[in-house]
Amino acid sequence: MDKKALCRKIIDVLEQEYPGAETRLDFKSVFQLVVAVVLSAQSTDAQVNRVTAQLFAKYPTPFQLAESNLEELEQDIRGVGLYHTKARNIQKLAQVLVEEYAGEVPEDFDLLLRLPGVGRKSANVIMSVGFDKPGLGVDTHVARVSRRLGLVETANPRIIEDKLKELIPIEKWGETHHLLIYHGREICHARKPKCHQCVINAWCLKIIE
Ligand code: SF4
Missing domain, CATH: 1.10.340.30 (Hypothetical protein; domain 2)
Structure with missing residues (x-):
């Protein structure tokens, strides 16, 4: 599977796992x-x-x-x-x-x-x-999960952002940001990732430094 197809698969599965993933910050404007x-x-x-x-x-x-x-x-x-x-x-x-x-x-x-x-x-x-415009922010969770999956091969957030934007359809950028954050918080923890509980385990290279 090429990386674009891999991204589509991973996003599909994470959408099922974290329906309605969105920011948890409170704001009114x-x-x-x-x-x-x-x-x-x-x-x-x-x-x-x-x-x-x-x-x-x-x-x-x-x-x-x-x-x-x-x-x-x-x-x-x-x-x-x-x-x-x-x-x-x-x-x-x-x-x-x-x-x-x-x-x-x-x-x-x-x-x-x-x-x-x-x-x-x-x-x-x-x-x-x-x-509600295209945007894919790379925070610590997005960077970690993307690297472990093998989607990117760098820790540089700017390069990760460019690579993910190349791999992921533009209409999915914002949602993917939230899905990877949810997954990083819930399962793919920095210290002890719960790979045995992970719904995208089958497609992950598990590059864990
Ligand atoms: S299989 Fe493990 S390393 Fe890969 S995304 Fe899941 S929790 Fe993270």
């Missing part, structure tokens, strides 16, 4: 999604949701967040890792949205990449989840 995604770096979705429940009540749009006091904002997001840096990033991000985009999030991958704290993974997630 694309702006709130952007903030949640920036906060999620090196933090769990549960930690982010605990913080954003109050954060979004206090600063529901970029206009309030742009005017926030930085020290107070740091305290507001203390529940996530790297909160000093993230507080600066989300405040600056809100200021850019207000000053350059009239408070709207730009629906453009390259413009998203220019926002503070937004890297390629985040921009892909925002395009796909926020705007």
